[in-house]
Amino acid sequence: MGRRIASAVATASLVGALGVAGAAPALAATPAPLSFTIDYTRNTSIPQSPTLGAGFAGNGPVFDAQGRVIGRTFDTCGIDGVESPTKVDADCGAxxxxxxxxxxxxxxxxxxxANPMDYPYRFKAVVEGGTGMYNGAQGEATVTAERxxxxxxxVKFA
Known part of the structure; x- marks a missing residue:
């Protein structure tokens, strides 16, 4: 009976250790800081009259510093607060x-x-991983709304 308990404890410990090790994939190396520009001007559904609880989405090209397209972005947002007819608090994932x-x-x-007179302004974003080189990545981004x-x-990775 004692062997069964010892065996069960050893098996549970091994499974637990494997589970913990496999839960958060480690990056091979921390990615270098990254800068790019996102353009949602052609494809967004920001409402003309924002209301609490409404959502919106957008997509568009991603550009490098030289203006070359290097990808696409997709986002969804939920409106958590309405500050004015042109400003909303939004919880967004991109x-x-x-x-x-x-x-x-x-x-x-x-x-x-949405008021062109209030630009530029900045806010922070959280890096929540990704795929490929960004699998398991963490860090933060400073986002500058240019217009x-x-x-x-x-983006700065931790």
Missing amino acids: YVVFDNGDELNLSTQAVID PGVYKVD
Whole structure:
């Protein structure tokens, strides 16, 4: 009977250790800082009259510093607060799919402003992993809203 208990405990410990080790894939190396610009100006569903609880989505090209398209982004947002007819608090998730197939996932709680007079403004986003080189990545991004629908993103990985 004692052997069965010892065997069960050893098996449970091994399974637990494997489960913990497999739960959070480690990065081979921390990715280098990354900067790009997202353009949602052609494809967004931000409502003209925002209401609490409404959602919106967008997609568009991703550009490098030289203006070359390096991927696409897709986002969805939920409106958590309405500050004015042109400003909403939004909980957003964005997925950047680069041309090489790697994906970077970002999440933020931010003010989205449709008033062109209030630009530029900044907010932070959280890196929530991704695929390929960004599998398991963590860090933060500084997002600069340059004008309605156009965001410069500077990512620093931890």
